[in-house]
Amino acid sequence: MTEMLLDAVGMVFQPANIGVAMLGIMLGTILGAIPGLTATMGIALLLPVTYYMDPVTAIILLTAMYKGGLYGGSVTGILFSTPGTPAAAFTVIDGYKMTQKGEGGKALKVALIASFTGDLFANLVLIFSAAILASMALAFGAPEYATLIVFSFTTIIGLSRGSMLKGFIATAMGVFFGMISFDPVSAEPRFAFGSDYLAGGMNLIPVLIGLLAVSEVLRHLEETRKGKGDVQERIDVRVEKQGLSFREIWDIRGVLLRSSIIGTGIGALPGLGAGLAAFMGYQNAKTVGKNRHKVGTGVAEGVAGPEASNSATGSANLIPLVALGIPGDGEAAMILSVMVLHGITPGPRIFEQNGSLIYAIMFGILLATFFNLLLNWFLTRHAARVSTIPFQYVMPVVLITAVAGSYGIHQSMFDVYVMVFFAILGYLMTKFGFSTIALLIGFILGPMLESSVRTSMIMSGGSMDIFFTRPITVGLLTASLLVILWNVWKTLRR
Amino acid sequence: MNQRDTSRPMRQIPCRWAYAAVLLFGLSLLLWIIPNQVPSRSFGEVLTPQTFPYLIAAIITACALILFLASFWRPAGQEQEVAEFPRHIFREIGWIILALLAYVLAIGWVGYYLSTFIALLVFMWLVGVRAWKLMLTVTATVSVLIYIGMGLGLRVRFPDGLFW
Numbered sequence: 001m002t003e004m005l006l007d008a009v010g011m012v013f014q015p016a017n018i019g020v021a022m023l024g025i026m027l028g029t030i031l032g033a034i035p036g037l038t039a040t041m042g043i044a045l046l047l048p049v050t051y052y053m054d055p056v057t058a059i060i061l062l063t064a065m066y067k068g069g070l071y072g073g074s075v076t077g078i079l080f081s082t083p084g085t086p087a088a089a090f091t092v093i094d095g096y097k098m099t100q101k102g103e104g105g106k107a108l109k110v111a112l113i114a115s116f117t118g119d120l121f122a123n124l125v126l127i128f129s130a131a132i133l134a135s136m137a138l139a140f141g142a143p144e145y146a147t148l149i150v151f152s153f154t155t156i157i158g159l160s161r162g163s164m165l166k167g168f169i170a171t172a173m174g175v176f177f178g179m180i181s182f183d184p185v186s187a188e189p190r191f192a193f194g195s196d197y198l199a200g201g202m203n204l205i206p207v208l209i210g211l212l213a214v215s216e217v218l219r220h221l222e223e224t225r226k227g228k229g230d231v232q233e234r235i236d237v238r239v240e241k242q243g244l245s246f247r248e249i250w251d252i253r254g255v256l257l258r259s260s261i262i263g264t265g266i267g268a269l270p271g272l273g274a275g276l277a278a279f280m281g282y283q284n285a286k287t288v289g290k291n292r293h294k295v296g297t298g299v300a301e302g303v304a305g306p307e308a309s310n311s312a313t314g315s316a317n318l319i320p321l322v323a324l325g326i327p328g329d330g331e332a333a334m335i336l337s338v339m340v341l342h343g344i345t346p347g348p349r350i351f352e353q354n355g356s357l358i359y360a361i362m363f364g365i366l367l368a369t370f371f372n373l374l375l376n377w378f379l380t381r382h383a384a385r386v387s388t389i390p391f392q393y394v395m396p397v398v399l400i401t402a403v404a405g406s407y408g409i410h411q412s413m414f415d416v417y418v419m420v421f422f423a424i425l426g427y428l429m430t431k432f433g434f435s436t437i438a439l440l441i442g443f444i445l446g447p448m449l450e451s452s453v454r455t456s457m458i459m460s461g462g463s464m465d466i467f468f469t470r471p472i473t474v475g476l477l478t479a480s481l482l483v484i485l486w487n488v489w490k491t492l493r494r
Numbered sequence: 495m496n497q498r499d500t501s502r503p504m505r506q507i508p509c510r511w512a513y514a515a516v517l518l519f520g521l522s523l524l525l526w527i528i529p530n531q532v533p534s535r536s537f538g539e540v541l542t543p544q545t546f547p548y549l550i551a552a553i554i555t556a557c558a559l560i561l562f563l564a565s566f567w568r569p570a571g572q573e574q575e576v577a578e579f580p581r582h583i584f585r586e587i588g589w590i591i592l593a594l595l596a597y598v599l600a601i602g603w604v605g606y607y608l609s610t611f612i613a614l615l616v617f618m619w620l621v622g623v624r625a626w627k628l629m630l631t632v633t634a635t636v637s638v639l640i641y642i643g644m645g646l647g648l649r650v651r652f653p654d655g656l657f658w
Contacts, residue, residue, distance in 0.1 A: 052648050165557040169516055172553040176523070179550070183533065183543045190532040190543065218587060221621065222580050393628075396617030397636055399594060400610055403601075404640055408650045416598050424591060431577040432512040450546045462540030 008359035012367060017060050020053075021368045024064025025375050031065070032072020033383040034394055039069020040330055044213040045398065047205050047334060048405035055342035056357065059335060060364035066314055066331055067119060067372045074111045074307060075383045079104050087274035087310040090282040094295065094302025107303050108380050109244040114256055114304040116373040118312035121260035122267060123369060126315050126322070127362045130351075133323035137348035140324075142459060143466050146452035147476040149445050152270040152326050154483040156441050163433065164487045170434045174442020175449065177202060184451045197414040204337045206406040206419035207443060211436045212330055214402045214419065215426030217395055252304045255285050259305045263312025268319045270328035270441070274310040281309025315365060321346050322358060326445065330437050333444055341409075506576040510565035513558050520555030524548065589620050605655030611637050 011017075031042035043062045050058035070088070077088040078095030091111060098107035140148070157167030180191040181201030189199035259281035266277040285305030286295045295302040317332040325347035327333040339346055344354050351358060376383070406419035426436045460466035467473050528547050536542040568574060580586040597613035614633040623629055644650040 049648065163561070165561050168557045169554055169561075172550050172557070173516075175550050176547070176554070179547055186533060186535065186543055188533045188543070190547070191527065193531065218590065221590060222586060392618070392621040392623050393632065395621055396614050397632070399617055400614055400636060400640070403598065404610075404644055404650075404652075407606075407652065408644060408648065411651060413598075413602060413653065416601070420594060420598055423594075427587075428512070431579065432509050433575075433577070434512075446550075453546065454541055457540050 004355045005359055007356035008363055011056055011356065011360035012060075012363040014057075016054075017057050017364055018367070020057050020061040021064045021364065021371045022375060024061045024368060025068040025371045026379065028065035028068025028070075029072040029075070029376055029379060029383050030068075030386050032069035033075050033386045034072075034389050034391070037391075037394060037398070038073060038216065039066045040334075041213040041216055041398070042069055043331070043334055044209050045401050045405055047208065047337060048408040050338050051341050051409050055338065055344060056360045056364055058338050058342070059361045060368055062334060062338065063314075063365045064368035064371065067115070067311070067368055068376070070311060070314065071112060071115055071372060071376050072383055072386075074115075075108060075380065078107045078111060078303070079384055087278040087306070087313075089275075090278040090306035091303055091310075093282070094298050094300075097296075097298025098300075098303065101298050103298070105380070106244055106248075106300070109377070110248075110252070110300045110303045111307045112373060112376050112380075113244070113249055114252075114259070114307035115311040116369060117256045118260045118263050118308035118310070119315055119369040119372070120366075121257075121308075122264040122312040122315035123362065123366050125264050125268075126319055127359070127366075130319055130322045130358075130362075133319065134348045134351050137324055140348060140472070142452045142455035143470055144472045144476070146449060146456055147467060147473040147480070148324060148326065149449040149452065151476045151480045151483075152320075152328070152445060153442070153449075154480040155270050156328075156435075156438050157484075157487070164484070164491060166434045167438050170429065170436070170438035171442035174439035174444075175446030177207070177439075178443045178446035179450065181447070184447065185454060197412075202418050202443075203410060203415055204333075204340070204444065205409055206415040207422050208330075208334060208337060208440065209402050209406050210419040210422030211426040211440055212334075214399065214423035215430060215436065217398050217402075218423065218427040219430055220391065221395060248300065252300050254289050255301045255304045256308050258284050258288065259308035260312050263309035264316040266309070267313030267316025267328070270317075270320055270326050273329050273437075274313040277313045278306035278310040281305040281307070284309075315369075318362075318365075322350060323348065325350075325448070327441060330440060333440055336444065504578040505581045506578055508565065509575040509577055510562055512577070513562040513565060517555060517558035517562050520551055520558055523551035524555060590617070593617060593620060601653050601655075603656055606652030607637060607641065608655070610640065 028039055028042060031037045032039050043065050046062065046065065050061060073088045074091050076082050077092040079099055081092055081096040095107045095111065098104060153171050157164055157171060180198055182188065182199065183190050192199035262280045262284060263277040266280065282302065282305050285301040286292055289301055291299050291301045314331065317328045318335065320326040320328050321332045321336055327336045336346060344357065402419060403416055406415045407413065429436050429439065456466050467477065528544055528551060532544045532547050534542055534544050565575060593613065593616050597609055600609040611633055614636060615629055618629045645652065
């Protein structure tokens with residue numbers, strides 16, 4: 001163990017890794033601050049480039065970009081009331097009011113401290129818990145995996161605010177698209193329509209770029225078409241002149257800690273996401289603490305609560321990914337795609353097979369967390385300036401990069417067609433209220449579910465009893481049923 | 495969905511059309527695609543290779559059918575579920591999607607770098623940029639960066655097209 005950790009430290013503290021951590025934070029902050037661009041979109045576009053990197057360097061770059069992007073999104077939210085991500089919407093409530101009171105710079109620094117605290121807490125939980133969870137999961141066989149994936153699907157379906165049935169459809173569509181390939185047992189092509197390309201299946205990265213980057217560009221284009229309301233008002237926030245004393249940070253320690261715990265718990269469960277974490281973090285700030293009655297009027301607690309919670313999910317979502325191989329959201333799916341590209345299979349055996357590498361990745365994420373605090377403490381002023389770049393100048397570049405990136409990995413035009421197909425599908429799905437993340441997770445986990453179910457049935461000689469006689473499968477199926485019933489109850493009450 | 499932007503006219507399209515499309519897709523999977531595109535021979539398994547695809551298609555069809563039928567029944571006072579698109583959807587989004595499709599198809603014919611150069615200019619024009627110097631500067635810079643970064647740096651060999 002000690003040797004593994006020392007190896008990991010040696011792997012992380014390479015000049016290239018330190019360089020990409022800094023670059024990732026800066027790029028992410030800039031992307032997050034440009035209206036219409038998000039951290040998720042940025043890392044989706046950068047995925048193909050990471051194919052050519054060492055896996056540790058690649059994942060440090062992506063996670064650094066994600067952390068920078070979340071903060072960049074908060075900058076536009078706090079200064080201009082235009083949250084860069086849905087999760088930043090709760091930060092805006094108090095953040096923008098602080099800006100209106102002339103305390104925008106202070107709000108940004110509170111957001112940064114809160115992001116750092118949430119991230120750090122979730123990182124430490126990831127480092128100390130993933131190996132334990134993975135060793136417990138070593139007892140998992142095919143039936144346990146099948147029911148675990150069913151449980152993940154049911155929690156992800158909860159993402160589909162408004163309709164559980166839409167969540168089912170999106171997930172099932174994802175599973176269907178994941179099935180376009182060879183049959184896992186007979187190895188015969190299915191859904192190929194005579195095409196060799198379809199018989200080989202669709203690669204994850206073009207699907208990710210189409211669903212998470214290009215479809216978002218199309219959606220945002222509607223809002224900013226021909227210069228309507230996209231250029232931010234140039235306001236002088238004097239962010240560099242507003243300090244944050246240690247006393248002020250100490251005063252919000254309770255909110256920071258509680259929100260970090262909430263965000264880590266929510267992030268560790270597949271499908272719940274940063275949006276719910278931010279909401280819970282904001283509720284926590286509103287209900288506990290001496291300043292709880294002032295939350296909503298522009299106080300530090302109202303910024304710290306949601307920001308610590310949503311940042312914590314960014315690292316906590318790696319717990320089920322690393323230990324069980326289950327990506328809980330879009331960001332985790334992107335990290336998974338990098339791991340798979342480099343021949344690393346997340347899951348219970350990952351610490352036996354790639355222990356040093358996994359710890360190196362975790363330490364690298366920790367490194368990015370510290371750089372996020374250090375760099376953005378001084379770069380905030382520039383991030384605020386970047387947010388005045390009109391979306392029209394950026395959008396064509398995003399489209400071109402998406403095409404180049406989709407083509408780049410396998411040098412195949414089929415991947416580009418797949419990207420365009422999922423971009424249009426993602427745009428329409430979002431318009432009609434279907435979750436694109438549910439489709440993505442269905443696409444990734446569908447083949448695993450099918451293999452696990454078919455292996456289980458072979459093990460049991462065709463009896464479904466195998467799913468109802470083992471304690472873990474019974475527990476997971478019960479939990480899935482409870483999640484569905486809770487969603488049904490929520491729908492009926494509405 | 496359902497977020498009304500009061501500053502611009504929006505076209506409301508009932509969600510039932512989307513449910514009908516998904517229902518049609520599910521039925522075509524059940525009745526045509528799975529029987530013809532998935533082998534039915536079982537290799538000693540209790541489940542055939544078609545079982546899992548049928549299960550997924552059944553879930554899609556059943557959920558879409560419920561949503562479609564439910565869209566005709568609305569409790570009093572509840573508005574029909576709609577998706578909002580720009581009123582001039584073709585002018586605002588359609589041209590961009592068409593240009594993207596044309597660009598992707600043109601790559602194989604005229605080559606990657608030339609089609610990218612033209613596509614960047616077209617995209618910028620379509621989103622309302624009219625400053626020619628800026629358009630040419632952005633286009634040239636991005637094209638050169640892709641050539642250096644991906645072409646030379648990562649050794650990605652982009653299609654040359656049919657005429658080179």
